[in-house]
Amino acid sequence: MRLSDIMSQMGLTVWPEAALVIFAGVFVLIVRRVLSRDRAAEMASAARLPLEDGTACEKETGR
Amino acid sequence: MTAIAARHTSTASAAPMERFVYDDSIVRKFLTATMVWGVVAFLAGLIIALELVAPRAAAWEVNGVRPFAWLAVIFETSWLNFGRLRPLHTNAAIFAFAGNGIFAAVYYSTQRLCKARMWSDTLGRLHFWGWQLIIVCAALTLPLGITSGKEYAELEWPIDLMIAVVWLGFFGVNFFQTLRHRRERHMYVALWFYIATIATVTVLHVGNSLAIPAGLFKSYSVYAGVQDAFMQWWYGHNAVAFFLTTPFLGLMYYFMPKAAERPVYSYRLSIIHFWSLVFIYIWAGPHHLHYTALPAWASSLGMLFSLMLWMPSWGGMINGLLTLRGAWNKVTTDPVLKFFVVGVTFYGMSTFEGPMLSIKSVNALSHYTDWTIAHVHGGALGWNGLLTFGMMYWLLPRIFQTKLYSTRLATTHFWLATVGILLYVIPIYVAGLTQGLMWRAFDQSGNLQYPDFVETVNALIPMYWVRVIGGTLYVGGSLLAAFNYFKTWQSRPAKYEEVVHEAPALSRTYVDPPPPPSRLSGVVGIGHKGDVWLQGAWHRVWERLPVKFTVWVVIAVLVASAFEIIPTFLIRSNVPSIASVKPYTPLELAGREIYIAEGCYTCHSQMIRPIWAETKRYGEYSKPGEFVYDHPFQWGSRRIGPDLAREGGKQSHDWHVRHMENPRQLVAQSIMPGYAHLLREKLDFEAIQRRVGVMAMLGVPYGEAVKPGRAAELARAQAAKIATELVTQGGYPDMADKKIIALVAYLQRLGTDLSKPDDWNPYEGFDGKKAADATASGATGGAGGN
Numbered sequence: 001m002r003l004s005d006i007m008s009q010m011g012l013t014v015w016p017e018a019a020l021v022i023f024a025g026v027f028v029l030i031v032r033r034v035l036s037r038d039r040a041a042e043m044a045s046a047a048r049l050p051l052e053d054g055t056a057c058e059k060e061t062g063r
Numbered sequence: 064m065t066a067i068a069a070r071h072t073s074t075a076s077a078a079p080m081e082r083f084v085y086d087d088s089i090v091r092k093f094l095t096a097t098m099v100w101g102v103v104a105f106l107a108g109l110i111i112a113l114e115l116v117a118p119r120a121a122a123w124e125v126n127g128v129r130p131f132a133w134l135a136v137i138f139e140t141s142w143l144n145f146g147r148l149r150p151l152h153t154n155a156a157i158f159a160f161a162g163n164g165i166f167a168a169v170y171y172s173t174q175r176l177c178k179a180r181m182w183s184d185t186l187g188r189l190h191f192w193g194w195q196l197i198i199v200c201a202a203l204t205l206p207l208g209i210t211s212g213k214e215y216a217e218l219e220w221p222i223d224l225m226i227a228v229v230w231l232g233f234f235g236v237n238f239f240q241t242l243r244h245r246r247e248r249h250m251y252v253a254l255w256f257y258i259a260t261i262a263t264v265t266v267l268h269v270g271n272s273l274a275i276p277a278g279l280f281k282s283y284s285v286y287a288g289v290q291d292a293f294m295q296w297w298y299g300h301n302a303v304a305f306f307l308t309t310p311f312l313g314l315m316y317y318f319m320p321k322a323a324e325r326p327v328y329s330y331r332l333s334i335i336h337f338w339s340l341v342f343i344y345i346w347a348g349p350h351h352l353h354y355t356a357l358p359a360w361a362s363s364l365g366m367l368f369s370l371m372l373w374m375p376s377w378g379g380m381i382n383g384l385l386t387l388r389g390a391w392n393k394v395t396t397d398p399v400l401k402f403f404v405v406g407v408t409f410y411g412m413s414t415f416e417g418p419m420l421s422i423k424s425v426n427a428l429s430h431y432t433d434w435t436i437a438h439v440h441g442g443a444l445g446w447n448g449l450l451t452f453g454m455m456y457w458l459l460p461r462i463f464q465t466k467l468y469s470t471r472l473a474t475t476h477f478w479l480a481t482v483g484i485l486l487y488v489i490p491i492y493v494a495g496l497t498q499g500l501m502w503r504a505f506d507q508s509g510n511l512q513y514p515d516f517v518e519t520v521n522a523l524i525p526m527y528w529v530r531v532i533g534g535t536l537y538v539g540g541s542l543l544a545a546f547n548y549f550k551t552w553q554s555r556p557a558k559y560e561e562v563v564h565e566a567p568a569l570s571r572t573y574v575d576p577p578p579p580p581s582r583l584s585g586v587v588g589i590g591h592k593g594d595v596w597l598q599g600a601w602h603r604v605w606e607r608l609p610v611k612f613t614v615w616v617v618i619a620v621l622v623a624s625a626f627e628i629i630p631t632f633l634i635r636s637n638v639p640s641i642a643s644v645k646p647y648t649p650l651e652l653a654g655r656e657i658y659i660a661e662g663c664y665t666c667h668s669q670m671i672r673p674i675w676a677e678t679k680r681y682g683e684y685s686k687p688g689e690f691v692y693d694h695p696f697q698w699g700s701r702r703i704g705p706d707l708a709r710e711g712g713k714q715s716h717d718w719h720v721r722h723m724e725n726p727r728q729l730v731a732q733s734i735m736p737g738y739a740h741l742l743r744e745k746l747d748f749e750a751i752q753r754r755v756g757v758m759a760m761l762g763v764p765y766g767e768a769v770k771p772g773r774a775a776e777l778a779r780a781q782a783a784k785i786a787t788e789l790v791t792q793g794g795y796p797d798m799a800d801k802k803i804i805a806l807v808a809y810l811q812r813l814g815t816d817l818s819k820p821d822d823w824n825p826y827e828g829f830d831g832k833k834a835a836d837a838t839a840s841g842a843t844g845g846a847g848g849n
Contacts, residue, residue, distance in 0.1 A: 015629070015630055016361075016364050016627060016630065018626075019622070019623065020364070020367070020368075023343075023619075023623065027338060027342045027343075029597065030334075030335070030602060031335055033598070033602050034331045034334045034602075035331060036598075039331075039603075042603075043330040044326075044330070045249075046249050046251060046252075046330050047327050048326050049176055049249065050172070050175070050176065050251065050253070050316075050317050050321055050327075051320060051324070051326060053175030053176070
């Protein structure tokens with residue numbers, strides 16, 4: 001008996017649907033966490049990181 | 064070195080301050096390479112756009128003079144023809160232009176976001192020179208026809224190995240070590256996108272490139288047929304996702320706030336954007352294979368996840384555009400913001416169109432047409448191109464420590480690029496719809512309204528000319544950029560200033576804030592733990608732990624892939640065997656390699672969908688079991704020429720030979736390149752043996768043909784038979800040792816197994832008694848190699 005014969009008997013066709021539910025569920029949890037209000041200050045601070053690298057130079061004017 | 068100290072106050076703590084200097088020389092290297100390879104990629108694109116109009120232009124005659132006859136050089140020179148240059152164009156655009164642009168962005172932003180110099184200057188340089196070596200190898204091998212024949216993964220195995228080493232060994236190690244040694248505890252969301260890029264591209268590249276070498280420049284994919292197609296588009300679609308989307312989103316989330324001088328509109332939305340792409344994108348690949356021999360459940364799943372991508376992608380686009388809140392007035396004067404705004408808008412258009420094209424009923428019309436080409440170029444030229452150029456103009460004065468040579472030239476570049484893209488995509492959308500509708504048009508008597516395929520190509524020529532104009536504008540804009548770049552570089556200081564920065568090291572004894580208490584009462588311990596977990600404090604912990612973060616991203620990608628790949632590979636009902644399907648003869652195998660080397664798959668599909676208009680035009684629809692010996696699969700993705708899945712036996716040998724010599728001898732309006740060199744070049748019969756051996760190693764039942772010298776013997780015998788038949792048909796003499804005979808053998812075999820009895824013998828008619836031996840040894844053993 002080949003591996004593919006064994007796998008064919010295992011009813012794997014339900015896997016993708018099950019995975020869809022699992023992935024969607026974890027994703028919803030993350031969204032819920034991200035949108036929670038208690039992180040507002042933390043989010044605002046993180047959002048400013050690109051502006052705090054100390055590299056600002058004179059605004060170029062070009063020719 | 065002129066040292067200027069800059070103090071970071073945002074991370075001030077009791078930890079000792081450390082001093083460091085960012086390495087901008089590596090950014091200068093990658094940005095210069097971006098500019099150079101960008102011009103090369105766009106020029107290659109312009110040449111192949113010309114290839115499709117050149118045959119008609121070269122034939123145009125005025126008063127006995129053909130003013131454009133010289134254009135024949137691009138479709139009659141073997142290494143310049145469409146099939147060989149198209150992979151060069153796509154590889155140059157994706158891996159050379161976009162790739163170097165990504166690296167420039169990553170090296171510049173990662174150092175600033177981590178408040179740390181890249182971990183190793185040496186690894187950075189190895190990464191740079193290694194990547195350029197890979198590009199040069201690609202530029203040399205692809206025009207020579209050295210290719211694996213898998214779209215966007217054409218490079219042969221030695222180059223694939225180099226990619227793995229340079230990508231993960233040099234780039235990946237340097238990046239992750241920099242993260243480990245950072246001085247900013249929170250990893251900004253751009254870094255998350257870079258992590259996903261590095262981790263996932265590694266998985267995709269290794270997974271799709273698994274092959275057995277059959278020489279220094281030849282290998283065979285370990286996958287065949289349906290499974291190879293699945294792996295290819297799992298790779299192909301996610302290359303778009305994790306090479307052309309996630310790193311550019313990282314770029315957007317870093318450089319747009321910099322250019323607009325204000326933080327991203329919604330950091331929360333950027334996190335949702337990130338996780339939605341990681342969780343959803345990896346599933347979407349099978350939408351490239353609707354109505355093919357891929358199991359329907361897989362392509363339906365691909366469609367469903369593609370539709371789910373709609374919202375997060377648009378959320379990301381809106382987040383990018385709203386970052387300019389209060390700064391829209393700057394867009395009128397700042398070319399950087401102009402590039403960013405239109406680039407992000409193209410992201411929105413592409414990510415609207417992508418899910419739409421994944422809907423099966425839409426895909427039935429759009430697939431194999433220019434609609435896909437227009438979609439791809441809206442994304443590549445608009446999203447990737449404009450974002451890269453916007454970043455480049457923002458970086459130039461900073462990394463060369465001088466003023467941009469000309470803002471006016473940059474603005475002119477913007478307008479040339481934008482108008483160029485529109486002149487490219489609009490006619491090509493029209494071309495796609497036109498051809499798709501012509502393919503499915505029936506007349507009142509129930510026959511195809513346009514039975515000659517060439518009619519449906521002829522209708523597109525005016526649109527192809529407009530594309531050439533659009534492409535010329537885009538190339539022109541990039542040449543202006545190159546000039547602006549060069550002049551800016553020329554005015555750099557004699558010695559670059561190096562700013563010394565200060566920031567405290569991260570404390571090794573840092574303790575995360577305590578998790579929130581359970582909100583439940585009257586439950587057992589596991590209930591409390593579950594409630595605490597549901598409140599999600601673990602995500603905050605991940606956000607500062609690069610290794611754990613990366614591991615979870617990889618797990619998400621691998622698990623999603625496994626849920627699709629394992630059933631596709633291991634459930635036998637997905638690829639039912641067909642007893643009459645036999646392995647290619649050694650000569651047909653050699654012909655198949657010529658087909659792959661010439662890039663025939665870039666214009667011809669081998670996949671007849673179960674759609675009335677297709678079965679009417681081409682014959683019986685393709686079955687999964689027909690492709691079990693196809694290492695690699697050759698289903699194609701675009702029909703500039705007709706489908707060839709049932710080509711075998713439709714034309715005489717002589718027709719094929721003369722058609723390949725000069726297609727216009729037989730089809731006056733054909734735009735196919737000429738392959739006269741195949742009538743001159745000799746076939747290397749001895750090389751066939753090793754290739755048959757590798758195919759046998761992959762499970763193809765070649766039987767006696769694997770014995771030393773036997774494959775070449777069988778190939779010579781079949782070549783002699785076809786050459787004799789060719790002369791009988793009035794064709795050229797002395798062709799038995801030429802490459803064209805192998806190609807004809809392959810073309811005459813295509814799609815014919817289905818109509819033969821189960822016990823038919825592929826060697827019958829040219830190997831006499833020996834054929835019976837081969838048969839007994841398994842060469843005609845039917846489908847079973849999968």
